[in-house]
Amino acid sequence: MLRFPLPPVPSDASLPIERLNPGIHQQLCSWLDREGRSWELLDFAMAKVNPGGFITHQRNCTSAELFSKFSRLNCTIGILAYFLESCHMYEPLYLLKDRVPVEIVNQLPQESLVKINTTVKLGCEVTGFPKPTFQWFLNDTPMSSDGATLNPLVIPNFSYSDVGLYKCEITQRCRDGSFQTISTIPSRVILENCAPFVVMEPQNCRIEAGESLELKCRIEGNPIPDFQWYKDDFPLYKEVSCSLQISSTMLHHSGLYRCLARNSEGKTLTREAFVEVKPPQTTLYHPGVFTDYSPRHSASMKQALLIGNWTYDSQGLRKVRADVKTLHDILYKMDFEVISLCNLGKVEILNAADRLCELLLPGAYVVVYFAGHGIHYFFDYLMPVDVKMDSDYSVRDLVDGNEIISRIQQKNPKLLVVLLDMCRTIPQQRVNPRITAELPHQVPRDSRTNLVMAWATAENSNAFEMGYEQNGIFMTYLKKEMEQRNILVTDMLERLKRHSKLEIPIEARDQMPVTFSSLAEPLSLDDPIDDSLVGGSLWNDCQMLAKSWLELPKKQIATVHINCNTVFIYVNFGLMDDCFSNGLKIELTVEGYEMITFKPFIYPSTLEILEVKHELDLRKCTITIHKLQTVKEDASIFLQVVECPNEQIVVHLGQPLIAKARLSTNSL
Template sequence: MSDSSDFYSLNVNTLKDPVLKKLSEVLDKTNNKGWRKLGEIVANDRRFRVSMEEMEKCSLKVLELEGSPSRSLLRLIGDRGCSVKDLVEFLQTMGHAEALQCIKPPAIKIIIQPQSQAVLSGHTVRLGCHAAGHPNIQYQWFKIKEEVPNGNSPDLVFSPVRVGDTGFYICRVNCGGSFEFSQWAQLEVYDMAATYGSACYSLDGKFKIVIQPQPQRLMIGDTLELECAAVGKPIPQYQWYRNGVPLRDANKKRCTIPYVRLEHQGKYRCEVFSHEEHLWTHEADIVIGPRISCTISEATECSEEDIYAFGHSDFENSRNKSPEKAYATDKVALLIGNMSYQNHPKLKAPMVDVYDLTNLLRQLNFKVVSLLDLTESEMRNAVDEFLLLLDKGVYGLLYYAGHGYENYGNSFMVPVDAPNPYRSANCLCVQSILKLMQEKETGLNVFLLDMCRKRNIHDDIIPNVEALRVTANIVFGYATCQDAEAFELNSSGFTNGVFIKFLKKRLLEDEKITVLLDRVAEDMGRFDPTKGKQALEIRSSLSEKRALTDPIQPRGCSDETMARNLQWAKAHELPESMCLYFDCGVQIKMGFAAEFSNVLVIYTSIVRKPEDMSSCQAYVTNFTPELDVDPKEMNKGTPEETGSYLLSKSLPQHCLYTRLSSLQKLKEQLAFTVCLQGKFTSVEDLVDWSTEVNIGKPLIAKLDLHRTMRRNSCLQTCLIPHSPSHSPCQSPGVEHYYHQCYPQQYQSSYLGVYDPAHAPQGTCGSTCDSDSLDFGACSNLPPYHQDNPTLAVSTNRVNIPIETTDDINELQTSFIDSLQLHDRY
């Protein structure tokens, strides 16, 4: 509509579905300003008189799935010619301000968005933002969160552009009381004086490489730093290659390898691309040479008698001999993130922390089981299954994010159903889990505990934990010091906790695990919001140079190895995608994806419909009550609307999405109904069809973690209080457990969309004092989609820009660094 008068003359039924849906939700509320009051006012208007019988029919809509009395009433008066103007007058009579907010003229429409670009200093550069739809439009440009002086025109011109103009820009378009933000645009400016003598004088939009990577000769242990840069519009993307093979996670202008070895030698070059354009840099020869002298990386303490008993010459030889590369017989990780506590403050960061850590560990060839929101019995069962995956030489990693505490040197993880107050009998003792892991003769035991370590004043019981065996290769990474709190960042979207924020930047480094954690501790020490409040603590009995990047060398195809692979694969089987055919000629495709080991996403789309069918829609319903699925969160147009913010970029578009969490609670096979609703051109009424679908037990549901009786599958019989094998509140039970071999075609990649062609390789609540950025006032904004930089702003938002692109790390960091903090206790 070109102006508001055209908008108000529209028929009510021509309003867009999101507007009608929001308006209906507001009017459906049972109060003195609800739909019944609207019906009384409309009944007094002779043009749209509504009878009592019609009002009763509207009220019966509550009995239907997603039925709405308000929507029925609006459709009724719309059929009788009610315009938007008439409806506004009725709502004004009611004094319903919230409903009136739902009906407004169309928002400002930005038709030209600013584009990111990389340019050379000294040229003239223009960022443009143009809007249409309203007169008297005003513009205001921002750089990061600061207004650009004199930046109140549609075009932001830099003449000439300087290196200091590098940054991120966004334009706010205002008209009266409404406003809209443009997309973010990144401007990179290069000074040719620092580009190794390269030259480029044309800015016609095509890509041109201005910085080439340089050949280098390095020694083992040195840091390799390669750099390239290009100008172009839109801003270029990068991918580094070595000997023609793409390097993992090397997609920035700079490629850094902190500790080079002989295998890093080769020819490096970078591909610069955007859409269909791409260029290649020159090849840079990287030569790696050995160091002349050898140093001892680990100090050794031995008595004189020990030296001679061992053999003096052998001891000297061992000191000068380079250590052999360590290896694992397998790598297994259990990640638990507890957020939705029933009796304690809820947390936000564990979901993102577990998701990011899962993806990184999978790149290191770990078998990962990632779980959200577990009760006590579910946590104990999950640890039992984790122990089944361990064996001699296996690297085992346990990560926990949630509420926790520490008493008498023992760490306790708090389940989501823990009472208030909780005690050790309600929690899991980490040291008891370590005891059981030691008995598996694992090659490396890593515990990453992202929780508070304050003393629990309600728990005076001294745990009766058996003494741990004297074994090496145990590493504890505590997110905070003893008797201190761990924090997560209080932001409007989903962000990491402080520990994972820095750990994920280092986790893929080929370093001894303790060296890696030391670097994380240093990074955290430079983080101002938590300086003096949270510091990483490392405890280690590591006697070898063990790293998470160590290669896997299986001990052979033993029965234990096969059982371990089958057990892991069984917990990550996705149902096969399927096509459903209805008698009316409609074909529906249904697919499945795993966001976590206990979170499943179902997506449906209509792939074929008869020509004489004017419209049709398919949706899923009637899930088992065990999963506690909210019907209002099902069959959404975007994954984000279902709560699936992390997996959205991996899902196909133009589908309806439903997210099923807490699959560990599923006791029977997962069955549900697929409904189809269509309308033929020759028939006015809607026609419904339905069919039943059974997908068995997907993902972690196969392991029956919901069982309260202990399966005791690791066959541990030692009476350790709070151990996974014995709960203080439950009697241990023993039951035979049989592994089942599933066909290869049913095994699927984890954290992805099911593809039959790809099988797996292996068979605290209170707010802490902190200066907060004004942007924190926008906490009511919905989280953003990583692939969509356009910010959808609600009517009650704050009139300041909010950054929403996932790849703008510098800008995101500047926001996060001054956000409020929440503790985990």
């Protein structure tokens, strides 16, 4: 007689199958014959009777033959129920066994603390007949992974995306075809804090110049780490994600790359990945002044200073801000280290030129751009924002553009490109008799070598901002030409003049760009940096000085209490427009309350709030401040919460960004 561990069955489980109710016997046979599964039940039974023995699969076995065989084996009703359940034949099993409602014996833990990148198991103990089905949910969303319908749920390589509230819905089918569903209590699974660790290293690669480069790494940790890529142990500007991408490589991109990840628990470094950029098999030539151009020239370094002035006391300018941003992004893609500043006074402009000179090595490629108001008489005079335009200002109140050129050329640059996007008119005598009397006494100076200049307009002419383009007229056409890669700088400016003449709007026909060049060599802004100089002590000193001007305040979190609610305010910082080093973008994100309006105040008073923008849902606010170059002590911004006047938040800025350069120090 067969004897097996039996599941709960009716009270007549010990009776032989010959004593089975005739009606039930008939229904069992009908189901087995209809489904053709008698042979499966017989195979399972024979495997239990003769473990390890040879089984002859009788696929043409009928239910009558099956019950005849079971009768000879002295099979009981209980054993038949066991066979049916083991073979997952629940429909006929219902004829022998009553439904036992599903019940959760052991619930999920309310909270689990797990380690990142480990295997996590979540399960609950469930009883009931027939066996229920399972569906796991993460944050009330059905999971679709392979194990989402199993109990327990197994999550390999647990990561940030797996953190949240888990629950399991357990569904049991009833005899009448309906379903009963119950759910576990939610279980919160969170990560333990841990220092970053490397999961995937960046790989070595060899590519040709002009091809794209992508280096990837995977570093886990909790809190989520901050990233910084290094080339030859020098930090790369703005490369702060787990992936480094260069759309068009050049020879100087060869080197050893690695990524640093850090959080509050510690830091780690990937291994070094060697990148070799080989010269292309063919060399492109561009027609122009120098027809023999090939990329055989290189720079000791590539540095740019961009100044945009638009907040004058009268006659403010609308498109200067966008013009500087456009040129900043173009030069950055050409591997220039770019310093962009806005709304500077005279002392600050001259000090910015001196700070630029401190960063330069002999043989550098340098670009200087000024956008704002200006005048011209023999030479160009840049107008600082601290000039009262409607007053009798003097030449001494302006910045002599030639003086900036002179200071930079003392550092022996290989290429100096000066772009002046301003008017070049002379104030009428009735408007400013003082300056018209001073200008004729200015002493002309000799031109210098290795200099390329472009003016937005000719002498005694205006420069316009009209048009529907994002940029002013000069930058609109300059952008088109600078985006042509591997073109001589002289060719680029000649094309600028030609296209402007053909395409400039009729309202601005008086504006016509003018260029000048004293270059003796065919040079391009795309020329590479000399690898033999990169990484030297002087080169590193210059680079680290520039980086110190771009340091942002650390992220901050503040809490306020409004209507018995604890409200979290997350404060993040960035460069104004992602380019201006003397402007700060402060992003406030609200969590825990629907609508909050901020009224900011700034300290010290030399700083200015340029704009305050609240999102439509009043959960995010962006505050832009500028004139950070004036900061001589730790700065702060005070935020009054309009919805709760008694609450005030203090955001400490310290002395961020270009404040370290001391541009406002009067050293004249």
